[in-house]
Amino acid sequence: MSAPPRKIELSPKVIAAIAAAVLALVVAAVAITVRVEHRRHGHDREAGHEEHDGHQHGEKEGAHGDGHDGDHDHDHDNDRAEKHAPDEPGEAHAHGDRLKLSPAMIQNAGLEMLTAGPGNVAVTVTLPGEVALNAEAIAHVTPRVPGTAREVKKQLGDTVTRGEVLAVLDSRELAELQRELLAAKERLSLAEASFTRHEALWKERISAEKEYLAARQAVAEARIEHRSAAQKLSAAAGSGAGKGTGYALVAPIDGTIIEKHIAIGEVLKEDTQVFVIADLSTIWVNVTVYAKDLSRARIGQTAWVKAEGIEQSAQGTLAYLGQVVDEQSRSAVARVVLQSPGAAWRPGLFATADIAVEEAAAPVVVSDEAIQRVEGKDVVFVEEGDGFEARPVKIGRRGTSGVALAAEGAGGGPAAEPRRGAPVVEIEAGVAAGERYVGKNSFILKAELGKSEAGHQH
Template identity: 65%
Template sequence: MSAPKVKPKVKPKVKIELTRAKIAALVGGLLLLIAAVATGTVLVEHSVHDHDAEEHEGHDHGKPGEAAHDHGEPGEAAHGHGEHAEGEHGHGEHAEGEHEEGKVKLSPEALDNARLELLTAGPGKVADTVSLPGEVALNAEALAHVTPRVSGTAREVRKQLGDTVKKGDVLAILDSREFAELQRELLTAKERLELAEANFNREEALWKEKIAAEKEYLSSKQALAEAKIEHRSAAQKLQASSGAGSGAKGGAYALIAPIDGTIIEKHINIGEVLKDDTQAFVIADLSTIWVNVTVYAKDLARVSAGQPARVRAEGIEQPADGEIAYVGPVVGEQTRSATARVVLKNPGAAWRPGLFVTADVAVAEVDAPVVVSYDGLQRVEGKDVVFVQEGDAFEARAIKPGRYGKAPGEQGADLVEVLDGIASGERYVGKNSFLLKAELGKSEAGHDHAH
């Protein structure tokens, strides 16, 4: 009897159900795993970096306290490389040797092109001066007030404040009823004159032929003379109202510039009604100006007309030269001083009326141990300097200037006394010294840039 067959046991199938809670747990575990791996990587990299740093310190050739790669002396910055870096970026002593401070060297070619005037400092005559306070004023003899001849209304204004004008320029155009009436009178007088001339010619011809009586001839002659007088009078009145060369017509006339100059005042606008006493423009010829100087009682005996004067003003580098043209004969009761006038010709735009100045009036001439040409005097960094020749170079030597004077002769050069800074016999540059000043400025600018 055979044994009965035994059926193998079959494992029951496991059914896995993924709920939301289980999914969330799986995702959380995965994230934790990723974080752990990343942390380990960072720790490994940090360890490697620390190891490299330790090896680097072990191979540092500097002394304790020095920065890495510092091959210089203690306390120097990284990559300083000691004197090498200074020579590379600061040019060291080599750069200073190229341009000695305060000196200018020119090549032979540049020296020839500059045409410098070499002079010798020595004794000379300068002026004994009296310094007096003053004020710049307009030349009252070169001033013009432009007013209408008759009342009118401004139609055009062609010139403005500050404009430079020439004599005869049209400043403005005015419309005037009064002027139109004068024009009408002139036309009437002209018609009467023409009629009187025709009547006289006819009566004269008849009288010569003994057709007309002499009485009628003489009457026509008298009428002609009266018509001429009337016409001439009307023309003169019109010309006096408009001004010569105004080009007036149609009741309009022009305001004309009577002199060359600059408009310093303007009191006219388009549409404005001007009376015959309205000051529409003031024109000043600024080619000459006055300096009214106060002369105190103690100096009156020394100051006289014709004496040269050098006028100085704060903010104006170059003084202006003139001479005393007038000394007032009256001393003020309150000021106990008189007024003298210095005339300056073509002083420049910087000399504006109202500016306070000091006038150095030359009252006598004295000897000075050392003088130099005024052309050689330059201003460098706020100091008066003279370029003194030293071998093949020129040194900008600071000096202390004193009194001023002129070399002998009508066209003598201006001189200045030197109280300190240059000795008699030393050679210096006169004319064209400004070229050395410019060269010195370029050299110093390049030296500053190099450092």
């Protein structure tokens, strides 16, 4: 027969000790669980940082264990950073000086891709100036005789052609001159008829020679009076003389009406400036040349002019250089002539003119917009694979280009219109001919690079 089971009896002290031990184990388990979750949460927050942050995290974790544990944490952080690399539109990812943008961000940023290559760098002198009318292509229309405006046919801003009627006046003075001309014409007709009769009688020996000579003199005087009356009328009315008292004001040149001082019924004097017509196909830009630049400025040099509010520059020629220097400003006045610059170039706008005083060939030139300043260095964002590298460069001469810079839109689209007179920079080192780089809007890449560096510091 088997022995009966033994009963284990625990004293109250033993039971209390067992309960305390179980409670301690539960508390320890909870603490370990909280610590593990905290470490996992910290890893998740640091996984979005750059590769440099992953190195720092690995070193800190390795400090609490052996070298193998530190290496394992370092690899683990790098794997997490790669999994969280920005693949979404509008995000950028940087590795050192190399920047990768998503295709959507490149498109939205409107980056202009250019190709570095040889070109001419025109060293320029920048001079302040003001857009002005071509003083040699302005006409002032005034009534040569006093009158009252009967009709106004043209208004301010209208384009007119030479000989076109601008307004019609009624003039008593003109009517008087026309009356004098008619009277002189009648007297001439009577004198000619009298002379013809006396000449026939004299030839037939019927009348005396004295009467014949008197008739011939009367004809000569009548012709003089008629010619004088016609000249007075012509001088007063010119081609504007009409029938009766009407007097037409006509355009003397082709151009645009830029001033108008006439209204129907207005009484005008002979010196009233009724219309001002300007030929705007050519305009002047009067610039100030300081004493230090006078020796380099020459008539015939090319100039690129920019005016406030006008994005596109205009190319012109230095046509005049003053020979007298102002005593107060110690500067001379020069004139740049622009041919057909467009309606946006209005007289009175402030402008700056880049006068090309020297031109030299350079093996590699880039757009001036491509140069950015990063950490105290001049850099150009050069296309490298699917990203852009902030390439440090050594720059030479700055100026403007007389040749075209072939531009492409974001994503290598069709070439844009060639840009002449664009600011360019000679590259002595850092970018080779044929490499593609970012021209317009390159500052966006600089900003994205700065964001990435700020993330590293954080």
